[in-house]
Each structure stands twice: as structure tokens, then as C-alpha cells.
Amino acid sequence: MWRAFGRFLLYLFAVIGVLAILVAVMLGWATFNLIREAGAPAAPPETIVLRIDLRQPLRDGPPQAPLLAALAGRERTLHETVEAIDRAAEDEDVVALVAHLGGDVFGLAMAQELRAAVARFRDSGKPAYAYADTIGEFGSGNASYYLASGFDSIWVRPTGSIGLTGIRAEVPFAGNLLSDIGVEAEVVRRGRFKTFPETFTEDAMPPAHREMLNSLVGDLFGQLVTGIADGRGLDPATVESLIDDGPYMADAALDAGLIDRLASLHALEAELEERFGEAAEPVEPDRYLLAIGARDVDPEGRVALIYATGMIVLGEDESSPLIGPQLMIAERIADAIDRAASDAGFDAIVLRVDSGGGSAVASDVIGQAVQRADEQGTPVIVSMSSAAASGGYWISAPAAEIVALPATLTGSIGVFAGNLDTRGLWDELGVNWDSVQRGENADLWSNIAELSPSGRERVNALVDAIYEDFIALVAAGRGLDRGAVEDLAQGRVWTGAQAEDRGLVDRLGGLDTALAAVRDVLELAEGAPLTVEVWPEPASPLEQLVGLMSAEAAADGPAAAALRRLEPVVSRVWPLLRPPGETLLRMPPLRIGAERY
Numbered sequence: 001m002w003r004a005f006g007r008f009l010l011y012l013f014a015v016i017g018v019l020a021i022l023v024a025v026m027l028g029w030a031t032f033n034l035i036r037e038a039g040a041p042a043a044p045p046e047t048i049v050l051r052i053d054l055r056q057p058l059r060d061g062p063p064q065a066p067l068l069a070a071l072a073g074r075e076r077t078l079h080e081t082v083e084a085i086d087r088a089a090e091d092e093d094v095v096a097l098v099a100h101l102g103g104d105v106f107g108l109a110m111a112q113e114l115r116a117a118v119a120r121f122r123d124s125g126k127p128a129y130a131y132a133d134t135i136g137e138f139g140s141g142n143a144s145y146y147l148a149s150g151f152d153s154i155w156v157r158p159t160g161s162i163g164l165t166g167i168r169a170e171v172p173f174a175g176n177l178l179s180d181i182g183v184e185a186e187v188v189r190r191g192r193f194k195t196f197p198e199t200f201t202e203d204a205m206p207p208a209h210r211e212m213l214n215s216l217v218g219d220l221f222g223q224l225v226t227g228i229a230d231g232r233g234l235d236p237a238t239v240e241s242l243i244d245d246g247p248y249m250a251d252a253a254l255d256a257g258l259i260d261r262l263a264s265l266h267a268l269e270a271e272l273e274e275r276f277g278e279a280a281e282p283v284e285p286d287r288y289l290l291a292i293g294a295r296d297v298d299p300e301g302r303v304a305l306i307y308a309t310g311m312i313v314l315g316e317d318e319s320s321p322l323i324g325p326q327l328m329i330a331e332r333i334a335d336a337i338d339r340a341a342s343d344a345g346f347d348a349i350v351l352r353v354d355s356g357g358g359s360a361v362a363s364d365v366i367g368q369a370v371q372r373a374d375e376q377g378t379p380v381i382v383s384m385s386s387a388a389a390s391g392g393y394w395i396s397a398p399a400a401e402i403v404a405l406p407a408t409l410t411g412s413i414g415v416f417a418g419n420l421d422t423r424g425l426w427d428e429l430g431v432n433w434d435s436v437q438r439g440e441n442a443d444l445w446s447n448i449a450e451l452s453p454s455g456r457e458r459v460n461a462l463v464d465a466i467y468e469d470f471i472a473l474v475a476a477g478r479g480l481d482r483g484a485v486e487d488l489a490q491g492r493v494w495t496g497a498q499a500e501d502r503g504l505v506d507r508l509g510g511l512d513t514a515l516a517a518v519r520d521v522l523e524l525a526e527g528a529p530l531t532v533e534v535w536p537e538p539a540s541p542l543e544q545l546v547g548l549m550s551a552e553a554a555a556d557g558p559a560a561a562a563l564r565r566l567e568p569v570v571s572r573v574w575p576l577l578r579p580p581g582e583t584l585l586r587m588p589p590l591r592i593g594a595e596r597y
Contacts, residue, residue: 044288045093047281048282049096049276049281050084051100051284052100052285053099053284054102055102056076057105057106058076058078058081058110059075060079060352060386061309061352061354081117082113082114082510084285085097085118086117086121087288089120090124091292095126096126096128096129096280097118097127098128098130099128099130100131101135102132102133103137104142105144106143107143108220109385109405109408109409110143110386111143111147112405112406112510115146115147115150116512117510118151120512122152128152131155132144132156134160135156135162135164136161136162138161138163140163142224145228149232150231153261154258156263157265158250158251161253162247162253162258164242165243165246166224167217169213169216171198173202173204174199175200178420182428183420183425184420185197185200185201185420186451187200187418188418188459188460188463190463190464190466191414191415191467191489193212193412193414193493194491195209195212196491225239232258242256250262297529299530299531300529301518301522301528301530302345302346302533303346303533304344304535305352305511306534308333308351308355308366309352309353310328310354310355311328311357312362312391313330313359314329315329330361330362330365330366333395334368337351337369338373340373341373344535346378346535348380349378349535350380350383350511350518350532351381351383352382352383352385356409357394357412358390359391360415360466363394374399374400380398381400381401381514381517381521383403383514384396384403384404384405386405387410389411393410393411393474397477397478400521401517401520401521402505403509403514404496404500404507405496405508405509406496406508407495407496408495408505410504411488411489411493411499411504412491412493413471413474413485414467414490414492415463415466415467416463417459417462417463420447421449421451422447423450433448443455471486478503
């Protein structure tokens with residue numbers, strides 16, 4: 001026995017030793033990268049071709065956790081890319097823009113923001129080239145091709161293809177399945193378009209659900225067609241016909257006027273060299289911005305850029321140096337808004353929202369912070385990303401102005417609460433649940449009890465109260481009549497373009513349009529220089545590394561701390577693994593092409 005125990009200890013210490021070596025190597029590599037990045041940036045070449053790789057997703061949110069960036073490579077952001085394009089448009093040393101595209105790794109809304117930056121670059125008189133080995137090979141390429149059509153010319157490898165096929169929304173309905181296995185979804189909702197729980201209650205798409213999806217898909221499809229038609233100089237009816245005949249092999253796309261050249265990337269590089277000389281050097285956006293440094297201007301306003309990204313929840317901020325923020329912690333966002341509006345000296349706040357919602361109470365925490373900022377004289381301008389719906393719209397409604405992209409999914413002003421009654425399933429399995437309780441409604445959220453009349457009354461009262469608060473908030477924030485808001489509400493999702501037509505959004509555009517709104521609110525001249533700072537200011541990578549290895553962290557136990565950092569992830573995965581009687585009502589995200597809500 002002692003020999004076996006000795007072997008066990010030997011193996012245990014060996015494993016601990018290997019883990020310690022791995023951690024040391026990771027931290028050493030991170031430190032090396034941090035020191036390397038902290039060095040003086042290399043001087044930019046005299047002739048620059050700004051080269052952007054759009055084959056991988058761009059992050060539309062706060063900067064990546066510094067240590068993760070140091071270990072795995074820095075993740076590129078949407079606004080860093082847009083800023084590089086805008087700076088390059090003004091830079092005499094930049095002679096051209098080249099973007100390398102692939103499949104749809106971002107949605108139509110992000111493509112619109114990038115395309116607007118490309119249009120500004122082209123307005124400077126410099127050429128913009130889009131190159132792709134293939135656009136959506138055996139997959140969706142709608143958003144990528146939409147973006148490519150905003151360039152001067154599109155080059156595709158001869159063996160490539162163009163995955164231009166249109167937009168489709170697919171929703172699963174499992175009502176029959178749940179009924180067959182003895183599970184009943186009990187749902188209380190306000191808003192006939194609040195379709196989230198219908199996956200669990202229906203066996204086919206209800207009329208209101210179909211009406212909303214047809215409206216969304218129709219508007220997004222119209223934006224896709226119009227954008228391609230404008231970019232390629234085609235009639236919209238012709239573009240619709242081309243989409244109906246897609247996808248295309250590269251040679252067929254050339255014949256149809258969808259692309260300009262069949263060639264390899266080497267051929268494009270040779271053309272650039274011939275046109276701009278051998279000295280023309282391709283430079284990535286992050287290296288370009290680092291090399292040219294900050295703008296040398298005298299700003300007329302200071303703006304805090306606060307990212308409000310992810311599901312909105314209450315609780316402590318569990319972001320870590322290794323993982324980074326995963327959820328929108330209401331208290332953290334509200335505190336950032338309060339400090340930006342009070343003692344940080346900002347003239348305005350841009351709240352960048354990318355969220356499909358979450359807790360109503362958590363949303364109200366942020367919404368009240370937006371109201372407080374306005375009362376203190378610091379206007380908040382909301383810039384909507386791909387989605388700002390339900391709770392995402394709740395936190396936006398009190399803002400001084402709301403800016404959305406045409407393809408943003410927003411609205412969804414509605415409420416639902418629900419549960420799964422699994423008694424029939426357990427009966428089929430031969431499992432008998434028994435219980436004791438005190439309190440008439442102690443079984444209100446139980447998965448093994450029927451929702452009683454008194455319980456349903458209480459749930460209805462809760463849902464009514466939240467819905468009334470939501471309607472009142474939107475009416476006050478948008479300056480609309482309550483009846484008008486109720487007509488626009490009902491849980492219905494709108495595109496940004498539809499929302500602007502209905503007064504739920506003030507302007508269409510990206511972050512640059514939101515900054516234009518800031519200048520208007522502050523009564524500054526058009527194009528007046530602004531200092532835009534990501535807020536709260538993230539700790540430097542070196543500071544986070546030192547913090548991770550500090551005595552305080554060590555005293556708390558690094559292994560235990562690391563496990564605690566995983567707890568939010570585990571807590572959200574665990575419900576999928578628990579017995580059916582303990583599983584909460586949830587639905588997979590609805591996909592509209594590359595979009596989801």
C-alpha cells in the first residue's frame with residue numbers, strides 16, 4: 001500500500017512540476033511580448049500600402065485582456081481598424097488600401113461600418129483594393145461581398161468562388177417534442193412579438209413571429225441589394241437576379257460583373273509595386289497606428305468611450321487578466337458612466353452598445369446612470385453595434401442621442417418570464433418527486449410543480465410592472481407619447497433603418513457618426529478635433545502581469561483564484577448538463593444570415 005501511495009505522490013509532484021514549468025514558460029513569453037511591445041515603435045516607411053486582413057473576426061468591444069493578448073497574439077478591434085483607415089486617408093505617405101477578405105466572420109452591421117470608412121478613404125482619391133482567395137467557399141459570403149463591393153476593384157483567385165446567396169432566418173420549434181417527453185413550457189409575456197420563448201411553446205412559426213422575421217429579412221436584404229448595386233454600378237433588380245442565381249465560381253462572377261480581376265495575391269502585389277514602386281511597403285493597422293502616434297491636434301472636447309458589450313447582468317466584475325470581460329456587469333458600466341460624468345473631466349460620453357439584453361434590473365442600473373450623467377451636464381450618445389435590443393435598448397433609451405447602423409437589430413421592447421414543467425417527463429421515467437414547503441408561492445419557480453393560479457397572478461404582476469417601466473422609460477427618453485411607444489413595442493425587433501423611421505433612433509452610422517452627434521450636442525464646429533479615450537482606462541499589460549504575480553495574489557492562492565475566474569463560465573455551462581427538472585428556459589440564438597438576436 002505504501003509503495004502505491006509513494007508512486008501516487010511521485011506522479012502528483014511530477015504533474016505539479018510540469019504545470020509549474022508551463023505557467024513559468026507562459027508568463028515568461030508574456031513578459032517578453034510585453035517588453036517588446038513597450039519598446040519604441042519603428043518609424044513608418046516612406047511609402048505605405050495599408051493592408052487589412054479581414055479573414056478573421058474583429059473585436060467590437062473593450063480591448064482584449066492584456067495577458068491573453070500577450071500570450072495568444074493581439075486581437076484586432078473594429079475601431080482600431082476604422083481609425084487606421086481614416087488616418088491613412090489623410091496621410092500623404094499612404095498610397096493605397098488593400099483588404100484581404102474571406103467568408104462571413106462578421107455581420108452586415110459591422111460590414112457597413114467598415115464600408116463607410118473605405119468610402120471615406122476613397123474620397124481622398126486613393127485606390128482601395130479588395131482581394132479574396134474565395135468569398136464564402138461553401139458558406140455564407142453576403143456580408144464580405146457587400147463590404148468588397150465598396151472598394152474600387154475586387155480581385156479573386158481564379159479557383160475561388162463568391163457565396164452570394166441572400167438572407168435566411170431559421171428558428172427551431174420544439175413544442176411537439178417537449179409535449180411528447182412530458183415537458184410543458186409555462187410562459188408569461190408582454191408583447192405579441194416577444195418571440196424568444198416560442199421555440200419551447202410552438203410547433204410552427206406563429207403569424208406575428210413570421211411577420212416580424214419577414215420584415216427584418218426584407219429590410220436587411222434590401223440593404224444588401226442597394227449596397228451592392230451602388231458599389232458595382234448595377235441596377236437593384238439586376239442584383240436581386242444575380243443573388244437568386246448564386247453562388248458563383250470566380251469566372252462566372254467575373255462575367256456577371258460582380259468582380260474585376262481573376263488573379264492571385266502575388267499578381268496584386270506585383271501591380272501595386274508597378275504602380276507605386278518597390279519602396280511601397282504593406283503595413284498592418286496596429287503597426288501603422290503605433291508608428292504614426294497620436295494626432296497632433298488641440299482638441300476642443302474630451303470624450304469617454306465606454307463599451308457596453310454582452311449579456312447584461314448584476315454582480316461583481318469577474319473579468320481577469322487572462323480571460324477578460326465576458327458579460328456586461330451593470331455595476332461596472334454604471335460606475336464607469338458616473339465617474340466619467342463627475343470627476344474624470346469628460347465633456348461627453350459615447351456608450352457603444354452591443355447586447356441582446358439580460359436582466360431588467362441590471363439594465364435599469366445602467367439606464368439610471370445614463371440619466372444621472374445627463375442631469376450633471378455630461379451628454380451620453382449611444383452608438384449601437386450589431387445588436388442593441390431588449391435590455392440593450394433599455395440602457396440606450398435615456399441617452400441624449402442614439403446612433404445605429406442600418407443593419408443593427410434593436411427595439412424588442414417587451415418582457416417575458418417562463419419555466420419548464422417537467423412533471424410528465426419524470427412520470428415517464430418512473431421518478432417520483434415529493435416536497436414540503438412554507439409559503440403559498442414557494443413553488444413558483446419549481447420545474448416539478450404546476451404554476452398555480454395565485455402564482456400565475458404574481459408572475460403576471462411582475463411582468464406587467466417591468467413592461468410598464470420599459471414603456472415609460474422609452475416614452476420619456478425618446479420624447480414620444482406612451483401610446484405611440486406601445487405600438488412600437490410589443491417585443492418587436494427592428495433594424496436600425498426601421499428604428500430611425502419610427503423615432504427609436506436619431507441617426508444612422510457608426511462611431512464616426514456618434515462623434516458627429518457629440519459635436520452637435522456640445523455645439524462644436526463640424527469636424528472639430530476630439531480626444532476619444534476608452535474608459536475606464538485599462539491597466540497596462542505590465543501592470544496586470546505584476547498584479548497577477550503580486551504577493552497579495554499569491555497569498556490568496558493563484559490556483560484557487562484561477563478556479564474562481566472560471567466559475568462564471570462553469571455556472572453558465574452547468575445548466576446544460578443538469579437534470580431536465582433543473583434546467584432553465586432558454587433558446588439558441590436566432591440567426592439571420594450572419595446576424596443573430
